[in-house]
Amino acid sequence: MLALIAVDPARAQGYLDDLRDDIMETVEYNPDGSIKKITFRTAGIASSEAPTCPKCGKKATWVEQYKRWYCYDCKDYL
Numbered sequence: 001m002l003a004l005i006a007v008d009p010a011r012a013q014g015y016l017d018d019l020r021d022d023i024m025e026t027v028e029y030n031p032d033g034s035i036k037k038i039t040f041r042t043a044g045i046a047s048s049e050a051p052t053c054p055k056c057g058k059k060a061t062w063v064e065q066y067k068r069w070y071c072y073d074c075k076d077y078l
Helices: 002-008 009-022
Strands: 023-029 035-042 062-064 066-069
Touching: none
Parallel strands: none
Antiparallel strands: 023 035, 062 066
16 A cells, blocks of 8 residues: 555555545543544445355355455455
């Protein structure tokens, strides 16, 4: 990504904008108003709706870029 920023800043900004749009953040604050914790998660399909991998039986993850379900344990698309 750093090389892309140096070579083509406009394209890199496009990638960053897409990434920002796909990520949701939750901020927890301390009583004094300072930030306690920031949690990031990707928007999309809830894990309860995800299919299970036919090989290992674990929940698959939706990969928006390829519009396919992926099993990180088996390292394969469903």
